[in-house]
Structure formats: C-alpha cells, structure tokens
Amino acid sequence: MASLRSILLLLLSAAVACHGGTYDYSEVIQKSLLFYQAERTGKLSGMDPSLYWRKDSCLDDKGQNGEDLTGGYFDAGDYMKFGFTLAYTLTLLSWGAISYEQGYASAGALDGVRDAIKWGTDYLLKAHVSANELYVQVGNTTADHNYWGRPEDMTLERPAYKVDTEHPGSDVAAETAAALAAASGVFRSVDATYADTLLQHAKELIAFADNYRAIYTESGAIPDSDGTAYLSKGYGDELAWGYAWLAKITNDQTYLQRAEEVYEEFGLINIGGGLNWEQKASGVDAVLANISSNGQYLEHLRGTCNYLLTNEKRTPKGLLFLSEWGSLQVAATVALMCLEVSNLGLDQETLQAFAKQQIDYALGDAGRSYVVGFGENPPLRAHHRAASCPDLPATCDWTQYSTTDPNPHEVTGALVGGPGENDDYSDDRTDYVHNEVCIVYNAPFTGVLAALKQLGY
Ligand SMILES: *[C@@H]1O[C@H](CO)[C@@H](O)[C@H](O)[C@H]1NC(C)=O
Ligand SMILES: *[C@@H]1O[C@H](CO)[C@@H](O)[C@H](O)[C@H]1NC(C)=O
Numbered sequence: 001m002a003s004l005r006s007i008l009l010l011l012l013s014a015a016v017a018c019h020g021g022t023y024d025y026s027e028v029i030q031k032s033l034l035f036y037q038a039e040r041t042g043k044l045s046g047m048d049p050s051l052y053w054r055k056d057s058c059l060d061d062k063g064q065n066g067e068d069l070t071g072g073y074f075d076a077g078d079y080m081k082f083g084f085t086l087a088y089t090l091t092l093l094s095w096g097a098i099s100y101e102q103g104y105a106s107a108g109a110l111d112g113v114r115d116a117i118k119w120g121t122d123y124l125l126k127a128h129v130s131a132n133e134l135y136v137q138v139g140n141t142t143a144d145h146n147y148w149g150r151p152e153d154m155t156l157e158r159p160a161y162k163v164d165t166e167h168p169g170s171d172v173a174a175e176t177a178a179a180l181a182a183a184s185g186v187f188r189s190v191d192a193t194y195a196d197t198l199l200q201h202a203k204e205l206i207a208f209a210d211n212y213r214a215i216y217t218e219s220g221a222i223p224d225s226d227g228t229a230y231l232s233k234g235y236g237d238e239l240a241w242g243y244a245w246l247a248k249i250t251n252d253q254t255y256l257q258r259a260e261e262v263y264e265e266f267g268l269i270n271i272g273g274g275l276n277w278e279q280k281a282s283g284v285d286a287v288l289a290n291i292s293s294n295g296q297y298l299e300h301l302r303g304t305c306n307y308l309l310t311n312e313k314r315t316p317k318g319l320l321f322l323s324e325w326g327s328l329q330v331a332a333t334v335a336l337m338c339l340e341v342s343n344l345g346l347d348q349e350t351l352q353a354f355a356k357q358q359i360d361y362a363l364g365d366a367g368r369s370y371v372v373g374f375g376e377n378p379p380l381r382a383h384h385r386a387a388s389c390p391d392l393p394a395t396c397d398w399t400q401y402s403t404t405d406p407n408p409h410e411v412t413g414a415l416v417g418g419p420g421e422n423d424d425y426s427d428d429r430t431d432y433v434h435n436e437v438c439i440v441y442n443a444p445f446t447g448v449l450a451a452l453k454q455l456g457y
Contacts, residue, residue: 023363023375025449025457026107031374031413032446033109036116038386038411039439041081041151042071042123046115053409054386057151061138063129063160069138072123076438077384079151080144083127083136084172084216084230087179088277089439090120091245094182096336096447099343103454113446114186121183121198124176129162131204132212136172137161137222141229149396150389161222169216170235173209174242175280177202181245188249199249206242209235210258230277236266237280244287259288269296272304273322275337276330277440286340298344305338305347309354315423317366318357325433328370328418329441331358336444339451352455355448362415362445366423372437373412380406381429383436387411388429401429415441 037047041057058079061069073089075082097104097113104110127135138160147154163169180202184195216222217231243259246252263269263284271281282304289298313321320331335355342351362370369375372382381388387407389396407429414437419425425434 023360025359025453026109028363028371028374028413029104029107029109029446029449029453030112031371032415032442032449033112033116033413035372035411035413035415035437035442036073036119036439038384038414039073040071040119041074041079050410050412053389053391055150055152057154058138058158061158061160063135063162065129067129067135068126069123069135069160071119071126073120073439074151077382077432077436078144079139079147079154079385080141081123081138082230083124083134084175084232085277085438085440086120087124087172087175089443090117090124090179091175091182091241092333092336092440092443092447093117093120094179094186096443096450097186098182099340100447100450100454103450103452107450107453109450113450114190117183117186118194121180124180125197125201127162128176128201128205132208133162133164134169134173134176134205134208135160135162136169136216137229148385148388148398148401150386153396163216163219163221165212167216167219167221168208168212168214169219169221169232170209170213171232171238172216173205174235174238177205177209177242178238178245180205181242181249185249202242202246206239206246206255209239209242210262232278234266236262237268237271237274237284240266240268240284241280241287244284244291248287248291256291259284260292260294263288269300273308275333282337286337289340289344298341298346301337302341302346305334305341305351308334309338309350313421315366315419315421317361317423319361319366319419319423320354320358321421324420326417326436326438326441327420327434328362328415329438329444332362332415332441332444332448335359335448336451339448356452356457359445359448359452362418366419368425370416370418370425372414372416373410379416379427379435381427381435382407382411382414382416383429383432384411384414403429411437413442415445417441 180198184198187195240262247255268281274281275283285297285301323330342348364375369378387409388400390408417434
C-alpha cells in the first residue's frame with residue numbers, strides 16, 4: 001500500500017515536472033532576488049560573494065537634523081534613494097510574498113524574498129522619524145545623474161528631503177503605509193515583534209497621509225522637483241491603497257470602510273488599467289476584490305484585465321506593450337494584478353497562460369534573455385553605474401558609460417527595461433529607456449514567477 005502510494009506520488013511529481021516550461025523559474029527567482037542585493041547601499045552585510053564588487057556606500061546619508069538615513073536601496077542604475085518608488089517596490093514584493101508564499105518556498109527563496117523586503121523596510125522605519133515626518137528622498141537628482149562612477153567613490157552632497165505637516169505628501173506617505181502594512185503580513189509568522197513595529201508605523205503614516213493632504217512633489221517638500229524626480233499626479237489612489245493593505249493585513253473593518261470611502265471620494269472606479277509607481281487604482285481593485293463583500297472591485301478588475309489582454313497593443317512576438325519605458329515590467333505588473341482575478345476563481349486558464357507568456361517572453365521566447373546573467377544571450381551592458389566600473393584601482397567615469405565593452409561586473413538577475421513595440425532592442429548601456437535596471441522592475445516580475453511556481457509550472 002505504502003509503495004503504491006509512493007509510486008503514485010512519483011508519477012504525480014513527474015507529471016508536474018513535464019508540465020513545466022523550458023525555463024528554470026527557481027533559478028530566475030533566486031537571481032532576481034540577488035539583484036536586490038546589488039542595489040543595497042549603506043553598511044553592507046550578508047552579501048552574496050559574487051557581489052564582492054559592491055562596497056559600503058553613502059555612510060553619511062542623514063536627515064536635516066542629523067538622523068541616520070544610511071541603508072536602503074539605490075533606485076536604479078543611479079545612486080538616488082527615492083521613497084516613493086522604494087515603497088511601491090516593497091508593496092509589490094510583499095504582495096507576491098503573501099499571495100505566493102508556497103511558490104517562493106518551492107523555489108528555495110522564501111528567506112531571500114524576506115531579506116529583500118527587510119533591507120528596504122528597515123530603511124523606511126529609519127526614514128519615518130516621527131509620526132508626521134517621513135524622509136522621502138536622499139540625493140540631488142541632477143547632480144547624481146551627472147555622476148558616473150562607483151558609489152563608494154562619490155563625493156557629492158546628498159541632501160535629504162522629508163514630508164511633514166508643513167510640506168505634506170499623502171501619496172508617498174500612504175504608499176509607505178501600504179508597504180509597511182503589506183510587509184508586516186510577510187513577517188507576521190516569522191517575527192511578530194518586527195511585524196508589530198511595521199504595522200505601528202503603517203498606521204501612523206496612513207493617518208498622516210489622510211489628515212494632511214497634498215501631492216509630495218507640489219507641496220514644497222522637494223525644492224528641486226523639476227521633473228527629475230518621480231512626479232506624482234494625485235494621491236487618492238495611494239490613500240485607498242494604503243487603507244486597503246491595512247484592512248487586508250489587520251482585518252480591521254474601520255480600515256476597509258475608509259478604503260471604500262476614499263475609493264468613492266476619488267472616483268477610482270472610473271480609472272482603468274492603472275497600476276504603476278504613480279497610479280494604483282487597479283491595485284486597489286485587486287486588494288479590495290480579495291477582502292470586500294462588494295463585488296464591484298472584482299468586476300472592475302476583471303473588466304480591466306479583459307480589456308488589457310484583448311484590446312491593447314502587443315509586439316509581434318506577443319509582449320503586452322503599454323509603455324516604451326520599461327515595457328517588460330509594465331507587462332509583468334498587469335500579470336501580477338490580473339492573477340488576483342484568477343486566484344478568485346475566474347478566467348483562470350486565460351490569465352495564467354497570459355502570465356506565463358509574458359514572463360517567458362522576458363526569459364527567452366522572443367529570441368534572447370532580458371535578465372542579466374540568465375539564459376541565452378542575456379544583456380551584457382545594462383545601464384548600471386557600479387556594474388560598469390572595473391575593479392579597483394582602475395578609475396571609473398564617463399568612459400565606462402560610453403564604451404561598447406560589456407560591463408566588467410554582472411548585475412545578476414536584473415530585468416532590463418525591455419524592447420520597443422516591434423520587439424526591437426539593442427544591448428546598449430546608453431539606452432536607459434530600454435536597458436536600465438530598477439528596483440521597481442524586478443518586484444512584479446519576481447511575484448509572477450513565484451505565482452507560476454505555485455501554480456506548478
Ligand atoms: C485573499 O488572499 C489571500 C492571500 O493573500 C488568500 O489566502 C485568500 O484565500 C484570499 N481570499 C479569497 C476570498 O479569495
Ligand atoms: C543640485 O545639483 C545641481 C547640479 O549640480 C545644482 O545646480 C543644484 O543647486 C543642486 N540643488 C540642490 C538643492 O542642492
């Protein structure tokens with residue numbers, strides 16, 4: 001009897017293995033998380049040996065009153081620290097870790113995703129210096145972008161900017177609340193004390209965001225927000241998103257009620273297809289579809305997904321093409337949010353096939369890999385300052401930016417921006433639209449990969 005049972009199990013696992021695609025999703029997930037290590041700044045610890053070329057950096061980052069702001073993540077191929085995109089990245093990473101915990105576990109990457117989240121949330125806790133005070137940017141975007149070299153060699157001034165009651169920012173404060181609430185859900189079962197701390201900060205931040213309403217790039221919080229920072233166009237979506245995550249994680253009906261009120265107040269039902277660092281309306285639909293008794297959110301999300309999958313432009317080789325800039329991550333984000341419809345039992349075949357297709361496109365189906373250090377013909381010249389620099393004592397400057405040589409170091413696991421509308425792409429370091437890497441990009445990408453693992457692909 002026992003042996004029959006084990007034979008059946010063997011057959012079952014063989015069937016699952018054959019069902020799998022041609023790519024090793026576990027390997028991609030692990031590499032994708034390695035990318036977050038490559039983006040770490042501050043006093044480094046626990047680094048993978050392959051990242052020996054990354055060193056401690058920006059150890060003087062501090063607030064206007066000397067508060068310690070070291071740590072966290074560089075945003076992309078540059079050395080800015082932006083709170084808005086960091087928080088959004090952490091919300092998406094946490095979303096994936098909550099919805100697809102089994103997928104991460106089967107990829108051997110549960111600790112890895114928790115570490116990636118914690119490196120970011122530890123920094124956000126530092127940046128939230130008092131109830132109504134949150135640092136949201138370190139660095140001067142213009143000066144930073146004029147610098148090409150290693151972060152540890154950089155001597156630029158790094159001013160720190162915050163939102164507070166005089167210069168509020170409901171968008172960034174509410175997104176940070178969403179990130180910390182979602183992360184508390186990730187850590188609840190492994191470190192309850194840390195989860196409590198995250199949740200406490202999330203609650204303070206959503207109150208601050210709601211009570212002092214403003215767009216952070218318009219309230220004077222960032223004096224030089226001249227189009228170089230991540231400009232926000234509104235905050236109603238982040239407010240609803242922050243409340244929705246708090247509701248999902250705490251089961252507190254007050255937060256659910258506020259999420260639904262804010263959703264109404266800002267008419268989010270009229271916004272279709274929105275989920276990116278600036279716009280979260282469809283993300284709110286996805287979270288509320290999961291927890292509200294009102295069916296409108298699921299219906300709205302399902303309609304959005306149906307529209308995006310059937311009416312929006314595809315490249316000839318099948319990538320959903322909504323944006324020239326970072327086309328691959330935009331498609332991955334659609335997959336992440338639309339899989340929530342599938343998780344609720346609807347359109348499963350279509351949505352899962354779509355998710356797999358979009359991910360497999362990035363992994364090689366279009367004729368090349370778009371993930372550094374993975375698969376066939378991966379990018380060798382990702383727009384990434386540190387990776388472009390040779391080992392010491394060689395100097396590193398704009399010469400390394402311009403050279404057509406491959407990067408001396410591999411920023412393993414980074415998803416590059418991606419192709420244009422005709423699947424056109426060249427592995428060119430100077431093409432930051434298609435060949436930069438960014439903490440935002442890998443967040444939906446890794447989440448969908450974990451979903452595919454969990455689904456047995
Ligand atoms: C909501 O999402 C969680 C995972 O985040 C899942 O465990 C739960 O089953 C979902 N609820 C419903 C009603 O589908
Ligand atoms: C940022 O850097 C630019 C270029 O170096 C400089 O002109 C500008 O004054 C700086 N802004 C601030 C607020 O430090």
